[in-house]
Amino acid sequence: MISVVIGAADQSVAYELRAALGEMDGVEVQFVVETTSELVAAVLRLEPDVVLVHDQLGPDPALQAVRDLSLRRPGCALLVVTASADTSQFTMAMDVGARGVVAFPPAYEDLRARITAAGEWSQQMRRILAAPRDAGVLSGPGRARVIAFAGAKGGVGTTTVATHLALDVLRNLPGHRVCLVDLDLEKGDVSGILEVRHRTSVADVAKVSEDLSAQAVADAVVLHESGLGLLLAPADVRDIEAVHPQSLREVFAVLRHEYDLVVVDAGAHVTPVQAAAVELADEVVMLTTPDVLALRGLRRTITQWEGLGVRKESDLHVLVNRVSRQSSVSAETIRQLTRAPVLSAGLPAMFRRLEPVINSRSPLELRDDVWWKALRAVGHEVQVAPGAPAVAAEPVKGRSRRRGKDDGQAAIEVVGTLPVLLFTLLVIWQLVLFGMTFVWSGHAASAAARAVSVGQDPAVAARAGVPGGLAGDLSVSTSGSTVTVNLPVPMVVPGTASFPGGVETSRTVVMEP
Known part of the structure; x- marks a missing residue:
């Protein structure tokens, strides 16, 4: 059975395509959408074999949506439906990753042949993508999974969590190619956490995005001593203007081919660049802390994303950082405040134990297994490395857990x-x-x-x-x-x-x- 999603704002176009596909054996129309944002959401949710995209679909350019979907769902065959199926239209469709062009109104036999060929290609491609790899390591350029971390407000730990998670994946999957992208353009601090000096940044590749190559991206990526690739925020605030949504799409397209995992620190401010990263990412994790200000920021950011049409609330995950029994807001309360799934693997409040490694800028010197196990549980829930063994996080008990480790210190203080x-x-x-x-x-x-x-x-x-x-x-x-x-x-x-x-x-x- 070949599953199909149709994207057409014109009701007559959608009706005619659906009627023609309904007469074909072995073809099922799963959904019909009228906007580009609905199309992206439907394809990511349903993962059909074939997607028919009318070239007049809006409000964003239809070919831009085709490009995004070809990057995010390489196993889907995308066909562009157009009334002017000339050479130039065919060329533009191929350039953005479409599998072909369908003339409208379509001839039944021609449409059937194209749907059948596209469906077979999709199923074969998915078998190739699903083929096992030795030791869980990709051999050669692949299709990186993009995970974006965004903060409900500043200071909730977005940069720390994104950086530590990327390092831990690299440590536990030797040979896995991981890139950390700092898109908090104004106040990005990934370089500060890792003590990295850099002259190149994401702004340098954004400036040449119209003719971007893998070598240009490789030249801008700073290699950390751990093996982690870093595409950092620009040091000069004037370079920020060079980074815009369209250039970011081109950069992400190259990163997906060159790495196995791309972790994005999207910052805590809703900007066009952050919105583009949130839209392009396979998974989005919103960090919050159990306090009223952070929860208000969480609600405000999600509302803005939905207003921009980049990500629905149900299509992202919420991660609660600094969980403690002393918090007045419980995880259950947070689940009631949002429709987004809240990750069960919350991160414990570990101010004293994290502070030394943050000050020394050496995250891997942290020897506390509780923190790393909690991060691995988060990574498993959002599938940062599909196929990697799951690691169960120890229950986060907030202050009660810390009290157990501080019993000796407490006894000494009482005696004194x-x-x-x-x-x-x-x-x-x-x-x-x-x-x-x-x-x-x-x-x-x-x-x-x-x-x-x-x-x-x-x-x-x-x-x-x-x-x-x-x-x-x-x-x-x-x-x-x-x-x-x-x-x-x-x-x-x-x-x-x-x-x-x-x-x-x-x-x-x-x-x-």
């Missing part, structure tokens, strides 16, 4: 602060005892003064007016009409020891008539 804590409590308790002594000394002096006024023993009355633990060291003296009580301040435990001296309180005796 315990004496200070005990001393502080002791001082506070002694101050309390001093205050109690002052109060009870006043009570004892008042009791002694009343006893003298009625002819009783003042010492007995004073001791009866204070608690038993304080009464043992109490002394009473009289001088004329004044009674003085001295009550020592106990040390820690009343009745055991006292400070020298004490608290003296005097009262005047009022004689009874």
Whole structure:
């Protein structure tokens, strides 16, 4: 069965093509679309054998859509439907990757022959592309898979994740050709993370995109010591103007032929260049962190992409970075806020462990397996390297996990602060005892003064007016009409020891008539 998708804005053209194909045995029309963006989305989703594209399809140029689809789905046979099937039209169609031209209105037998031939070519091409390769490594120029990482806002870790993922793929698949493209043109920092000095950039190949060759791209790519190819952002802000969507399409076309995997750092700002990268990529991963500002940025960026017609929300993935139990926003909450699939392999919050390797600009010196396993799980979910063995990420438990690794440090800190804590409590308790002594000394002096006024023993009355633990060291003296009580301040435990001296309180005796 040959599956077909039709792209035609003219209803009469779409109807006639669908009617003719409906009469053919072994041919099934899967979908009919009316715009170029709908055509790209339908082909990427359905992966038909044959795609019929009317040359009047819009709003983007139909031949541009044919070029994009031929790069992104090399196994699909694209046929251009035109009312002027002359030599120039045929040449332009071949230049953008079409398999042929169909004259409109089509003759039934001619259309059947072209659909059959295109379907057979598509099925044969897919068998070739699906053929196993030794050790999972492509031999010779292939069709690279393009994975674009974009940030919901600045500072969510887009550059770090894209760079570390590209390095890890290269480390685990020796011989795999990986290129990292920095398309955060104004503030790109891939060169900073890897400590790479460069004179050439993506702007240099964009300037010659109309006559671009593989050698020109190779000359602009900086080779990192790990073997990773780097196509970096321009150092001079004035060169940014040279990079535009059309030039980027040509650059990506060459990269797909020369590498097995192209990882793109698309930055966090919606620009024409970012939109083009998002549209051309096989997979798009939007990074966010579990906080309100990042989620607002996520929603805003996705809305802008959909408004530009470059990527639907359901056609991208959301990756939650810096997962922690202390976060007020859970992964489940994020799933409820977006229709895009949220990757189950979230990345843990690892500020302290990532900071040294970021500062030293040596990502591969990070020895923490939790981080690398989490990255490999992300790569497996978005298929950065189809056919590579899956690596299960350890459960991300946020703070609870880190607490388990910091138990020894926490115990040392508690032991170190315990004496200070005990001393502080002791001082506070002694101050309390001093205050109690002052109060009870006043009570004892008042009791002694009343006893003298009625002819009783003042010492007995004073001791009866204070608690038993304080009464043992109490002394009473009289001088004329004044009674003085001295009550020592106990040390820690009343009745055991006292400070020298004490608290003296005097009262005047009022004689009874």
